[in-house]
Amino acid sequence: MDNNLGFGALTALVLSSMLGAGIFSLPQNMAAAASPAALLIAWGITGCGVMLLALTLLLLSRLKPHLDGGIFMYAQAGFGKFIGFCSAWGYWLCAVIANASYLVIVCSAVSFFIDSPNHVIFGNGNTWQAMLAASTLLWLIHSLVLQGIRTAASINLIATLAKLVPLGLFIILAISAFSSHSFCFDFTGLALKKSLSQQVKDTMLITLWVFIGIEGAVVMSSHARNKHDIGRATMFAVLIALVIYLLVSLLSLGVVPRAELARMQNPAMAGIMDHLLGYWGGIIIIFGLIISVCGAYLSWTIMASEVPVIAAQHGSCQIRSLTIDHSCQAPKFSLYLTNICVQIALILIWLTGCDYSTLLTIASEMILAPYLLVSAYLFKVSYEVNKPYITLISIGSGAYGAWLIYASGVLNLLLSVVLYIPGILIFLITKRLNKKQKC
Numbered sequence: 239m240d241n242n243l244g245f246g247a248l249t250a251l252v253l254s255s256m257l258g259a260g261i262f263s264l265p266q267n268m269a270a271a272a273s274p275a276a277l278l279i280a281w282g283i284t285g286c287g288v289m290l291l292a293l294t295l296l297l298l299s300r301l302k303p304h305l306d307g308g309i310f311m312y313a314q315a316g317f318g319k320f321i322g323f324c325s326a327w328g329y330w331l332c333a334v335i336a337n338a339s340y341l342v343i344v345c346s347a348v349s350f351f352i353d354s355p356n357h358v359i360f361g362n363g364n365t366w367q368a369m370l371a372a373s374t375l376l377w378l379i380h381s382l383v384l385q386g387i388r389t390a391a392s393i394n395l396i397a398t399l400a401k402l403v404p405l406g407l408f409i410i411l412a413i414s415a416f417s418s419h420s421f422c423f424d425f426t427g428l429a430l431k432k433s434l435s436q437q438v439k440d441t442m443l444i445t446l447w448v449f450i451g452i453e454g455a456v457v458m459s460s461h462a463r464n465k466h467d468i469g470r471a472t473m474f475a476v477l478i479a480l481v482i483y484l485l486v487s488l489l490s491l492g493v494v495p496r497a498e499l500a501r502m503q504n505p506a507m508a509g510i511m512d513h514l515l516g517y518w519g520g521i522i523i524i525f526g527l528i529i530s531v532c533g534a535y536l537s538w539t540i541m542a543s544e545v546p547v548i549a550a551q552h553g554s555c556q557i558r559s560l561t562i563d564h565s566c567q568a569p570k571f572s573l574y575l576t577n578i579c580v581q582i583a584l585i586l587i588w589l590t591g592c593d594y595s596t597l598l599t600i601a602s603e604m605i606l607a608p609y610l611l612v613s614a615y616l617f618k619v620s621y622e623v624n625k626p627y628i629t630l631i632s633i634g635s636g637a638y639g640a641w642l643i644y645a646s647g648v649l650n651l652l653l654s655v656v657l658y659i660p661g662i663l664i665f666l667i668t669k670r671l672n673k674k675q676k677c
Contacts, residue, residue: 264507269496286634289480296469324607329608330542336601340531383536
């Protein structure tokens with residue numbers, strides 16, 4: 239297996255995983271949910287929580303360097319194979335849904351060029367034409383990843399740098415056009431007719447979604463050239479992403495009033511750039527979105543294909559056919575398994591008419607348990623090393639995870655429980671079959 243991912247490649251992997259489709263829809267999503275005052279509070283909570291989670295991953299990568307391959311390995315080491323499998327299942331299902339959502343938003347972006355009011359072809363990315371286009375892109379990227387992890391990671395590094403150009407241009411133009419009057423208008427969100435605390439809660443899954451991928455370097459730790467790069471790459475990428483998210487979401491409210499921004503079609507950043515730069519501004523953002531999403535999709539494909547293999551290697555998943563094809567330096571069987579499931583998800587999206595926002599909620603919900611288990615494991619480890627500051631960090635990141643579960647609401651929590659049931663059945667069935675084979 240290729241062990242040549244350096245600090246730059248690992249940082250790009252984490253950053254690209256986080257800076258996907260979400261940032262281009264972030265201004266509208268946040269404006270629809272909360273006022274400027276609530277957004278400032280929400281980003282304060284999210285910033286502290288995400289930095290604590292990044293510190294948790296950094297500490298565990300240093301304290302437990304032998305646990306290669308993913309946040310679910312921490313769950314297994316701390317709480318047994320069943321909990322480890324459930325964490326791996328939740329993370330893998332999140333990756334599958336996230337990949338489907340990226341393909342949907344790419345097709346939705348292309349609709350800006352080929353659709354008209356009287357002739358909808360791609361629409362919101364969930365038409366049959368969009369499904370065919372998304373399926374084609376899915377298997378093209380599948381072929382690319384089969385060329386090897388290092389090849390895919392190198393292309394991802396280029397895509398990450400390319401996506402920063404339109405984002406940087408947007409931030410510069412938004413700063414120059416920023417109006418404090420627009421930003422402060424209805425500062426506490428009276429027009430939303432809900433309390434400030436409820437507004438903050440309503441933004442939590444959105445802010446979580448844009449940071450999903452923070453664990454990218456940990457998932458790919460078995461491919462790292464230097465183990466110390468894992469934690470450093472995670473922290474550096476999170477800091478960059480946090481600054482970009484803060485600037486994009488807050489500056490947008492100073493360019494377009496919140497109520498108007500909330501009504502914009504996604505990707506809302508294209509509409510704001512139309513306001514700032516004219517027609518070509520929107521075109522730049524659409525191209526940036528396509529590059530960004532393809533890069534994020536590539537990152538998530540790499541990470542998602544690692545999950546079943548690592549779970550099989552470490553015994554939390556008992557499917558023996560999950561082996562690595564060394565000739566192409568990629569977990570071939572796992573890659574096919576993952577992308578077939580993404581293909582099925584695309585068909586279901588077409589049949590049900592799901593949009594990007596629905597997929598965002600489902601994927602965010604599935605990642606909550608794996609993140610919370612990472613914090614719980616660090617809390618357990620902190621007693622082994624007897625360092626109070628590690629205990630405090632674990633409690634802080636755990637509190638953030640618990641707050642996210644509370645903020646997501648009862649219905650979303652029940653949905654995630656339902657989606658975990660098939661994984662539990664797979665674990666029990668494969669465990670029973672393997673016992674029979676041993677007998």
